[in-house]
Amino acid sequence: MLFKALLVFFPLFPFCTSIDTIALNQRVKDGDFIVSKENNFELGFFSPGNSSSRYVGIWYANKSEKAVVWVANRNNPINDTSGVLTINRYGNLVIYAHDIDSFSIWSANVSLQTTSTSVAQLLDTGNLVLFPDSISKSESFIWQSFDYPTDTLLPGMKVGLNWKIGFEWVLTSWKSQNDPGTGNYSLRLFSNQTATPQYFLYKGVSKYWRIDPGPWPDFVSSNEEMYFLFVTDNTSVIRWVLTDYGLNQQLRWSDAVNQWEELWAAPKYRCDQYGQCGANSKCSPDNVCLYHN
Template identity: 40%
Template sequence: MKYDRTFFFFVPIFFFFFFRSSIAVDSLDPNQTLLDNNTTLVSASQTFELGFFSPWNPNSRYIGIWFKKVPERTVVWVANNNNPLTDSSGILTITPDVNIIITSTRNQSSIIWTANITSRTVSNPVLQILDSGNLVLKSSTDNNPDNYVWQSFDYPHDTLIPGMKLGWNLRTNEELYLTSRRSSQDPSTGDYTYRMDRRGLPSIVLRRGSQVQFRSGPWDGVRFGGQAVMRKNTVFNPIVVFNSDNLYYAFENVDASIISRFVMNESGLVQHLTWSQDHWNNIVTIQSDSCDDYASCGNFGVCTFSNSLSCDCLSGFVPRQIQAWAQFDRSAGCIRRTPLN
């Protein structure tokens, strides 16, 4: 009986420590590391999760942030998107000089990724994943967003979530914009960018390399021209700030129960998606039809979506390249039927 009592005495202690070690935390301090062993950081309300992951190839490992409550892992930010680890030896840590780095247990002197932080005057630093999905380096005693030493929201990739911005800090001349990934399974930098054009009245421009693919209408004080879809709706409220200090687009969900994201995919398609039960539901597509393709009808051409030919010339104009026009290549546009004298 003495043996049995001893056994039952240690069982609860064993389970106490087991469950205690399984409790998710939301932060790291300089004395801690995050290893690639299924350990993650989870925000306080269990909204976002940060850890190592592989999109499909187990030999490509990344640090990323994803929605905790979405069964289909949907990554919204990746640290080392252009430099994956080739195995599960990764380590995320804060250095003694207050920087964030990813290294490998195989070679800790070789830095896989760094936040390149130059301002290091912070006491009691801590790296924390917030309920907003923002990964921040800050003082553990300071929750003022203006005092963050570094934050992932300043380095967007292909996705905006509530609280992130697309645009410019006009005081510092710093720009935040979206860049597509290489493919659905490869988070490295792709071909497309989606950026706020601040020349004249602001507009938002999609480019493939340097080639413009889409441009919104100018900001008229209420919305971007030609984009009726980007109005307040039952899922999100679009926000545009345009003043002497800032020019940016952002959004907020209508209520805390909604999960949504604004994303540009590897093909340059820009959409606002919301999670609905068991799938992502598309509620907004910026390029709504073929007439949204930039300059598809060329100079003095008119795109008519209801017209099977899609392009016509303005009255008094004719196709610049007759043969190409007949073969449905209208990019050369139109010229005057009668030249000006």
């Protein structure tokens, strides 16, 4: 696949010296992919589980298990292998099905203030970023996938609120292992700027589980925004996943056993569920609700 990607990109754009970027009119077709500079992550088309639907996603490179960490068109799958990921003439990162002259099925939905074109790059953090090609890649992103998490948090991602621009970072489960569409569980910050902020796992619109109150070492709060920043020690490959059945997991990759190992998970027990025993009861160690006056 690597050689296929090189053959697609280089003859059309001889100035291109990396396969971690997508420039104007470059096309990532189904079967092609781009790879981050240090070969940490790949981006391309995939089908989850036993589904035949096609999605654009990001996953860890060089792992025996394809652990998808982000999905672009999670609610708009393509039913065949005709999909194309590209940057259109307006500077938007878009996905087309069947024909690039048709309506896009997904877009980064950005609006450039200048006539300059834009470039997308897959970073070694797993973040897909979009920036005007007239500026340094490190100066300013006009869009980044880290702002739109699906079911996975990677180090550097947030869950919280930005009141200034009315934006929310939310972690949302897949519908199932075969469908990355928006699922029934979501992890989000609950705060009205006056009360103590709390993190809740929601099942639909109902509170299902609450993370123990702070202070959290990686919690950021200001007049404009409030969020939890997922941070690791950088010595291990760790991700936070919200499963389709409502379990939060922190997983670490083990080279010794060549698989993901669970570091932490919740809610696992009946008493973990929010308000399980009501206002006048408490949960016993064996997960039984005990009434008390």
